[in-house]
Amino acid sequence: MRRFEYHRAETLEHASRLLAELGEDTFLFNGGTDLLVEIRERLRRVRHVVDIKQIPGLSDITYDETRGLTFGALVTVGRLERLALVRQRYPNLRAAFASLGSIQVRNRATVVGNVCRASPSADTIPPLIADGAFVHIYSRTNMRVVPLAEFFTGPGKSVLAKGEIVTGITVPPALDNSGKAYLKHGRRKAMELSTVGVAVSLTMEDGLCNDIRIALGAVGATVLRAPEAEAMLRGTALDAATIKNAANKAMEECTPISNVRASADYRRDMVGVLTGRAIKQALEAFA
Amino acid sequence: MKRIVELTINGEARDMAVEACCSLLDALRDDVGLTGTKKGCDVGDCGACTVLVDGEPVNACLMLAVEAEGRSIETVEGLQPSVDTLHPLQDAFMQHGASQCGFCTPGILMMAKKLLADNPRPTDEDIRFGLSGNICRCTGYTKIFDAIKSAAREMEAARS
Numbered sequence: 281m282r283r284f285e286y287h288r289a290e291t292l293e294h295a296s297r298l299l300a301e302l303g304e305d306t307f308l309f310n311g312g313t314d315l316l317v318e319i320r321e322r323l324r325r326v327r328h329v330v331d332i333k334q335i336p337g338l339s340d341i342t343y344d345e346t347r348g349l350t351f352g353a354l355v356t357v358g359r360l361e362r363l364a365l366v367r368q369r370y371p372n373l374r375a376a377f378a379s380l381g382s383i384q385v386r387n388r389a390t391v392v393g394n395v396c397r398a399s400p401s402a403d404t405i406p407p408l409i410a411d412g413a414f415v416h417i418y419s420r421t422n423m424r425v426v427p428l429a430e431f432f433t434g435p436g437k438s439v440l441a442k443g444e445i446v447t448g449i450t451v452p453p454a455l456d457n458s459g460k461a462y463l464k465h466g467r468r469k470a471m472e473l474s475t476v477g478v479a480v481s482l483t484m485e486d487g488l489c490n491d492i493r494i495a496l497g498a499v500g501a502t503v504l505r506a507p508e509a510e511a512m513l514r515g516t517a518l519d520a521a522t523i524k525n526a527a528n529k530a531m532e533e534c535t536p537i538s539n540v541r542a543s544a545d546y547r548r549d550m551v552g553v554l555t556g557r558a559i560k561q562a563l564e565a566f567a
Numbered sequence: 568m569k570r571i572v573e574l575t576i577n578g579e580a581r582d583m584a585v586e587a588c589c590s591l592l593d594a595l596r597d598d599v600g601l602t603g604t605k606k607g608c609d610v611g612d613c614g615a616c617t618v619l620v621d622g623e624p625v626n627a628c629l630m631l632a633v634e635a636e637g638r639s640i641e642t643v644e645g646l647q648p649s650v651d652t653l654h655p656l657q658d659a660f661m662q663h664g665a666s667q668c669g670f671c672t673p674g675i676l677m678m679a680k681k682l683l684a685d686n687p688r689p690t691d692e693d694i695r696f697g698l699s700g701n702i703c704r705c706t707g708y709t710k711i712f713d714a715i716k717s718a719a720r721e722m723e724a725a726r727s
Contacts, residue, residue: 286587286633313629316590317610331634358623382700383678384626385611470699471612 282319285328292418292445295332300443302328308445309333310353311389313381314397338447348453351391353446357404358386370451372407372460372479372562379403379464382471392446395428398438401498405432406479407462409495409503413451419444432502458483459562463554467541474498475542478554480562482518489518494555499534499547506530509555518563527555574635576601577645585632592616594632595642603643603673607702614701617674618642624681626700643673646680655721656680656714665714667705675701679715687723689715 286309287302289295299306307315309329318324332338338352343365351360360366361377380386380394380403394404395415405428413428420443428449431438440446454460462479466472477497483490492513494506509529516522536547569584576599583598592609595601595618607615609628616627619641646654656679659665666672675698682689682697689697694712703711 282588283586284588286631312631313611313626316629316631319588320610333634381611382614382626383697384614384617384624384700385629387620387623387625388629470696471702 282322282326284319284326287328287330288334289330289332291335292332292447293420295330295335296418296420296443296445298328298330299445302330306330308396310393311356313385313389314393332445343453345453347450349451350448352448353390353392355390355392355448356387357381357389357391357394358383360391361386369454370407370411370460371565372410372462372481373404373451375462375464376403376407376477376479379470379472392449395431395449396438396440396446398432398434398436398502400435400500400502401474401477402503403462403464403474403477403497405503406477406495406497407460407481408449408451409505410462410479410481410493411451411460412481412493413449415446416448416450417444418447423447429505434501455483457485459565461558461561463558463561465550465554473541476536476547476550476554478551478558480555480558482513482559482562484518484563484566487517489513489516492559494530494558496530496534496551496555498541499536499551501535504534506533506555508533513559518559523556523559526559527552530555570633572632572636574637575639577641578639583632587631587633589632590628591618591620591630591632591635591640592627594635595627595640598632601642601644605670605673607670607674612702613671613674614678614698615671615674617677617701619677619681622681622684624678641677641680643676646676654680655718655725656683659714659718659721660711663710663714663717665706665710671701671703671705675703675711679718682715683719683722688719 305325305327309331319326338354341351343349357377366374391404394402409429414425417424460481464474465476479495482492492510496504509526512526531548531552534551536544538544573582585594595604605615607613611626611629617624618627
């Protein structure tokens with residue numbers, strides 16, 4: 281493997297200082313399942329890695345009915361995937377977590393790492409955006425909280441400034457009248473990157489949809505919302521015809537590219553299919 | 568600059584001197600001399616290097632050796648209960664011809680050990696999910712499934 285220096289940060293302040301002082305080719309090292317591959321395949325030039333796994337206070341998972349689910353930067357995908365609370369209250373997150381890499385990878389990879397990598401095809405991002413999650417960001421001068429939907433600025437790019445560190449993510453509480461789904465489309469069922477990923481989170485009241493968020497993965501420079509499709513669905517009973525029209529609208533709202541995994545046309549078609557299916561799956565919570 | 572890493576490997580306290588950028592996989596094979604753990608893809612796709620770290624399966628290629636400080640590592644060399652006895656999984660793999668070229672076998676054995684520890688009576692679907700990060704290009708997996716189910720029965724019979 282190409283040589284690099286390894287630094288073990290004791291505190292957030294220490295990690296942030298190392299990031300600022302060691303210069304450009306310095307990267308946070310958390311689960312390492314992407315970073316070590318990028319180093320080995322020479323996709324990223326890395327001189328220093330700053331391991332944050334010994335920093336105390338970043339491994340907690342908490343849930344309460346007002347604040348929701350909060351997990352720290354060091355919480356692995358596998359730990360959340362196996363959590364009964366996630367299985368029961370966040371089936372969308374559970375589906376995304378269980379489809380990321382392999383069991384071995386999920387035992388090392390963190391959700392915060394998957395988010396910070398900012399890949400448009402990242403599995404964890406669409407359901408977190410559909411759920412209205414936000415990220416907690418540390419810097420040496422202040423803490424800030426940013427809605428996940430506003431976190432990404434392009435493929436691999438986010439609003440994080442040099443020296444800023446994401447310490448955790450909060451997902452709003454899973455309400456009793458909510459339905460959630462995440463559907464991943466790939467060429468195979470396991471060890472696969474998404475060709476298209478669609479997340480839907482909705483709430484129903486008196487038989488009508490009072491809120492819905494649709495997030496589309498791998499069909500744009502960042503994970504996208506489908507605001508016009510959502511608007512067509514709010515206030516309706518989510519009947520088949522309305523769902524069909526909204527799914528067609530979502531196809532217009534996405535901006536896919538052609539690459540080695542699929543053509544833009546195919547991705548757009550799959551957005552239509554999966555948006556309809558995801559809404560229907562989210563509604564199964566009320567069946 | 569090499570660092571000294573103290574850890575437990577297959578129940579035995581060890582130390583190894585490694586460069587910071589050395590993977591746990593390279594350290595196990597080249598420094599400790601345990602070559603049972605195989606290097607397939609070296610990027611976390613194939614599962615040949617699967618070892619248990621504090622009981623959890625991980626790809627040894629995607630972990631730095633320096634991160635193993637204070638951890639307990641189990642490799643395929645630690646599977647045999649004694650020198651002349653095989654683990655039921657090893658025995659079943661032989662009986663069922665579940666190993667052809669054998670390169671994926673150490674990783675699959677470690678993954679199967681964890682699978683059966685969590686789930687002593689796995690269905691085909693459970694095994695399929697459990698082994699989805701372990702690629703075998705020879706067997707077509709059927710004999711591997713048979714071996715794991717057979718070992719599960721053996722281990723259950725031994726417990727009761």
